[in-house]
Amino acid sequence: MKPDQVVKALAALAQPTRLSIYRLLVKAGPEGKVAGQIAAALKMSPAAMSFHFRILGHAGLIQKRQEGRFVYYAANFGAMNGMIDYLTENCCGGDGALCMTPKAKKSNQTRKLK
């Protein structure tokens, strides 16, 4: 993932309403949710809703899908993982025992179980 895209993704999530939207979509899984449902849950105006979806979409964090007159949005999990990998890349120079990222924990556990 390119630095520029990571910055965009972080900026998109660095806003309370959008962070809430995103978490709802992460929880919802690949099928996503109808735009209006999310707006209702978070008490957003239609304009605010569209604005925030646009920012999240432009950052590559969510995807849009139209069904009839409803618009579904779903989290882009690849982008989420790309961002996390970028942040934790080469953590503690690669020594997992020190920094305990989710990844490092995994490789520790793998080693333990061997």
Added chain:
Amino acid sequence: MKPDQVVKALAALAQPTRLSIYRLLVKAGPEGKVAGQIAAALKMSPAAMSFHFRILGHAGLIQKRQEGRFVYYAANFGAMNGMIDYLTENCCGGDGALCMTPKAKKSNQTRKLK
């Protein structure tokens, strides 16, 4: 981790210079790095350097430690993991096979190895 703190952390990282600073510190591990070294590496003015360190510090992402006339900064790995956990919490309603967060991958691998 509280939503407010997560937003602050994301906002702190959503800026190219600070993202670079943070990644250098993540790579450096718990001992951290001298402020001036980082500033030199990223060609920041002293004022810009202090400004960005303050934002990262206020977000809880880094810690400060003075040694003589040098100031060391180090990543706060707990905050990093807290932020990541918050973002990926309840991913796909808990079905790891779908969303493949680092955590979900871990538990899949654990299951396989059992």
Added chain:
DNA sequence: GTAACAGTTTAATAATTGTTTAACAATTTA
């Protein structure tokens, strides 16, 4: 004590971002 070094703080300016209102598509239902 004075000078040099390492960082911080303050104030001013320029740029970006979020919210609101209103008007505008596109799709379905009557």
Added chain:
DNA sequence: TAAATTGTTAAACAATTATTAAACTGTTAC
């Protein structure tokens, strides 16, 4: 076809953020 529903777009305004220059606080070395 007309009305209702779902969502988008555009313009205007208020608030936040990044950068720069200059003055300031400690710490070490001479």
